[in-house]
Amino acid sequence: QPPAMPPPPPEPRRRSRQLRIGNVLVGGDAPVSVQTMTTTNTADVDATLQQIAEVTAAGCDIIRVAVPTADDAAALPAITARSPIPVIADIHFQPRYVFQAIDAGCAAVRVNPGNIRKFDDRVEDIAKAAADARVPLRIGVNAGSLDPRLLARHGAATAEALVESALWEASLFEEHGFSDIKIAVKHHDPLVVVAANRLLASRCVYPLHLGVTEAGPTLQGSVKSAVAFGILLSEGIGDTIRVSLSAPPLEQVKAGCHILACLGLRPRKLEIVSCPGCGRLQVDIHKLATRVEAAFGGFPHPLRIAVMGCVVNGPGEARAADLGVSSGNGKGQIFVKGKVIATVPEAQIVNRLLEEALRLAQEDPTP
């Protein structure tokens, strides 16, 4: 038996300059935060607040709302007053909305100084208003909106082009003495996101917001984001994340929280360890795992529940979990904290697991 290799030491966290976004610290040694964007019309205050409440309950730390119209800008005071988490206004072309967002109590504003300069050179005024209100600005670039001059020079939205664009945008504010800046460089290719953020991390001290933009539908987008964020965060790079999916914001937040939990950067919630199934299956494991997942939706205690399809690996995994079932011959052997406590017919497995979970939760009420 060869000696076990010790795990490699974790990479030290990159020490970015810390910002305060409302009551959430970003950068430095602050926990990595999860963001998403609302998909409602921002001007529809009730619908927007409802969506913010849903994502907050799922673990979202900071919410961004798009502000493309005057009605959206006018709705910001009502939203910031009632939102349970800090609100970032996302503004592209209209400098006047930036001032409205700051006055409305937005905790930060996402701006594109390159765009604003094209239309109305008010970068200095924005820097002053943000500094006076102590409101950080998020800047940066998406591959799809890269400055045409940089695109022509680099031939494509390469990592170097994205970083050059972001640092140029930062310099527009730095010229006016403003440096409460967070940067995001986004691309649909996770490997370009990794390369760009590594480069950016080596060239500035600003906190970095990670995102694989236009990542795709839920499965594809979650995988792409997990790959990029997993690499970068394990290297200590990244201060906030957003999983951009063609799916509701709630799914984006759940995916972001899962990624952080897998990396040990956020406490785990309830976890289901279920086997993939193989030719030895003695139960419809996919159906059983789905039923267990549905039964435990929203269960607040961070239990690990093993749902296993046969006796090859079943007892081992079920014993190692807080709660588990090893299935076989129309029955399920129920394990609690490593011990077999019952064998029940297949139809009773889910209910029995739920009963035992509630009992465990009562015995140790601290989730």
Ligand code: SF4
């Ligand atoms: Fe196959 Fe059994 Fe392993 Fe499930 S637990 S994958 S059924 S060997």
